[in-house]
Amino acid sequence: MFAISRHFIKLNQLSISFSHHHYHSQSQHKTILPNLNFSLYEQKLQQREVLETKLISLLNGCNNINQIKQLHSHLIRKGLDQCSFVLAKLIRILTKLNVSIDSYPRLIFNQVRYPNAFLYTSVIRGYSLLGPFDEAILIYSRMRWDGIRPVSFTFSALFKACAAKLDVELGRQIHAQTFFIGGYESDLFVGNTLIDMYVKCGFLDCGRCVFDEMPERDVISWTSLIVAYAKNGDMNVAGELFEGLPEKDMVAWTAMITGYVQNAKPKEALKMFEMMRDAGVRTDEVALVGGISACAQLVAEKHAQWILDVADKEGLSPVKNVVVGSAFIDMYSKCGRVEEAYRVFESMKEKNVYSYSSMIVGFAMHGKADEAMKLFYEMVETETKPNRVTFIGVLTACSHAGMVQQGRRLFASMQKDYGVVPEADHYACMVDLLGRAGHLEEALELAETMPLEPHGGVWGALLGACRLHGNPDIAEIAAKHLFELEPNSIGNYILLSNIYALAGRMEDVSRIRKLVRGKGLKKNPGCSWVEAKDGNIHEFYAGEMTHPKSNEIKKELEKLLDTLKREGYKPNLSSIVYDISDGEKECLLKTHSEKLALSFGLLTTTAGSPIKIVKNLRVCEDCHLVMCGASRITKREIVLRDNMRFHHFRDGVCSCGDFW
DNA sequence: TTAGGGTTAG
Known part of the structure; x- marks a missing residue:
């Protein structure tokens, strides 16, 4: 009850203060309304609208923070420093430019005495996209406290924040509020972001419920769900949904293509790609990447040539488009044509961390450690910063070439010189590097003392090294961890039994075999x-x-x-x-x-x-x-x-x- | 204002 009465008070204040601030003269005449010059009022209002429209169109053209700051001071000079509509737009543009909401945008927001729903929403949205996500929720609480009625975008933004936080409980609470304050649950945008929030949090069934209950759905609702099923490994349901989708657009097609790729069904992915082309749908870089990845999985260069032709037709050749180029580098590397991959790499006009990393990983896969290292140092010379994957690439290269010292140095410099914090994957690379080179004790020590919890990759690397060097004792330690972490992964049992066999410990071999049989695990056919x-x-x-x-x-x-x-x-x-x-x-x-x-x-x-x-x-x-x-x-x-x-x-x- | 994406280790 308190909230509601407060709501009305605030709303009154809001309208009064709004006119009070900008139209001082009019509000002073409020008591003698009959004498008010309406035409003057309307004229002023019109002028203001023209100014607002002009400012918004100017804001749309801004692509750096300095331009925005200039416009902002202009805005203040014109007496529009309290105008929520323009400021909301301003904050949206700042969000697009990845300007941390806690800095300049928050300052702007704090200076507005009575922000309207749009201004609140732009700030909430900013926090939802760039974080800290909790701040989005706090601003929303303040908005409710101030009695400002949310708009549908407010909820869209909030669900985005919940998805980013993976906080389904909070999401549910806000979902419930959409019923109580204005029937937003039937809004298409709100419904779509709700589906997305539930599926991102791993509650596919809840997403499905929202979908089924939505009074109106569009291709985005369908696609969200298709992606969710695909990510869940259920391509059959994804396919059924896709079949039922009345109008399939490029994004929906791409969702199916990449769904098949991610589920290791490259043949089906290529078929989808072909069907999409036959349906006369345009093909952009994302769709192309799906097709190229499918070729990489299949090692199907003849098909890749066809995709290259499609890319050329769409004006997205590897030379011109950095995304397509990087995908081709990866594809050629995985097809065993590392020279061709490098040819593409060299031809590319623009290179980014993906292109460099793909090429470095490509060299590493092919045992070309020197080339990988050379490229890494070349990359460092440019503006392109190496990331976690780049380091996995160079460390793997060192590992395959037995370059222990080089690898140690790189590992030590990751954080110090490049600001990339080593993760469990990088420790796995180091364990692999040390283990392969025969330093099994040291590798074991690293696995046991690393500051993070070692995952299957770390122990798997150690187990692999034990097979290479025939060390059943350390193998047992690694296997013990692996059997706990990945109890159903047959490869680990086979590896350990191979190590026992090499050491002539046939009793242990049959013990492991019995263990596998007891678990009902089947060997993957080669x-x-x-x-x-x-x-x-x-x-x-x-x-x-x-x-x-x-x-x-x-x-x-x-x-x-x-x-x-x-x-x-x-x-x-x-x-x-x-x-x-x-x-x-x-x-x-x-x-x-x-x-x-x-x-x-x-x-x-x-x-x-x-x-x-x-x-x-x-x-x-x-x-x-x-x-x-x-x-x-x-x-x-x-x-x-x-x-x-x-x-x-x-x-x-x-x-x-x-x-x- | 909501949907699809490229590099990843044993």
Whole structure:
């Protein structure tokens, strides 16, 4: 009750003070209203409106804070320093320029005695976008206290703040208020931001409820929900929603494309991209990035060429557009063509932290540590500041090349020289670097003493290093943490059992196997794929001979292995931990998917052209050995991407230096 | 004033 009566008092004050301030003369004549010159009043009002409109259009043209400050002092001179409408616009522009609301904008706001709903909302919105988010809520409380009725944008801004804070409880409270103060719950904007708030906080069902109950929906409501389902891994529901969407715009299409990409369904993503083009929808840089990422996942360069053509047609070639360019760098790197990636990088007119980082990560993946470091120092010379990903790139580069000292120095300088605070991921890189280089004790110590809680990546790096150097004792420590953090990740169990097998501890091997069986975990089948001459992708699963050409593939492989054996190749049986005879182990090795893919590649691609294979798991020792030999005998370059990195086999040698 | 995005380690 108190709030309501106060509301009316304030509203009265507001109207009086408003005219009082700006139209001093009129308000003085308030008691003798019959004598008031209405035409003069209207004229003044009109003048003011013209001035306001002019100021707002001037504000729209502002793109730096100094211009705004100039306009602000002009505003004060004109007696408009209390004009909420213009000031609201001013604060909106400042927000757009990322000017911290706590500084200059807050000062402006504080000087206004009776801010209206728009001014309040612009400040709330500023805080909601730039933080501190709590301040948005405080200003809203003050607004309510002052009896100012929110507008729908006020709620949009507030829900944005709740989403940023991931505070669904607060969001719910404010949601309830939309019912009580004016029926905002049926407003389209409010509904859309509500959906977004709920799904960002992880309450997809609540978002769905809002959606279902909205009296009116637009393409934005649908897209919000499609994205939410996609992020939740539920592409079926996302697809159903998309089907039901009456008018699909570019953003909705893009949401589907990137949804498929994020859920590792690149084929579906490319199909969507094609359908979008067929539907005659425009393609912007975000949509293109979706298509390019899909190609990167598939290692489908023929498709990438098509996307490049689309980009050119839209005037968004990698040379002109930094976003598209960075995506192409990443794609070419992941397709094994790091030189092509660098060609794109060099051709780009504008470069930013994404372009540099993508290129550095690309070099790192391909074992080109020197190039990665060189580019990093080049980057430092420019205005572009390295970020957390850049450091993951350079640290990985050092790690793959065994550059321990260099890596240590970089790690130490991250925060000191570049202001990038090391996160668990960076510690994982350091553990990897030390562990790979054989400093297992030191790596363990780092994992145990790091100031942050180590995550799976840290212990996983240590476990991987233990496999490389055959250290079951430290492996056990790492595995213990991993089994707690990632109890259902089968790879960790396999890795540990491999380490036991290498050390001849067969009892431990069977213990782990029993553990895995007890948990009902299934081994991921090894899978490799290779792009044939016509651009079609052929998949091979370990132990599966279902390909139409499987007889020829088998024959070609036998031929290759015989030649290798005559030259001294001995199958490396160590990666098979089953308790079976050596003969059986050798047979099993022959069915590894990357060998099948290699054989298919030898059969079907043109002599002299490189064979490119992608594998979902880490390549095994024996396959690595065979790839080396095959590259020498057949005089073919073999590029193999496993789940870790690239291997370039040329003339019997691998770029990883047998160190992976 | 609300929806889609590029670089990430074992």
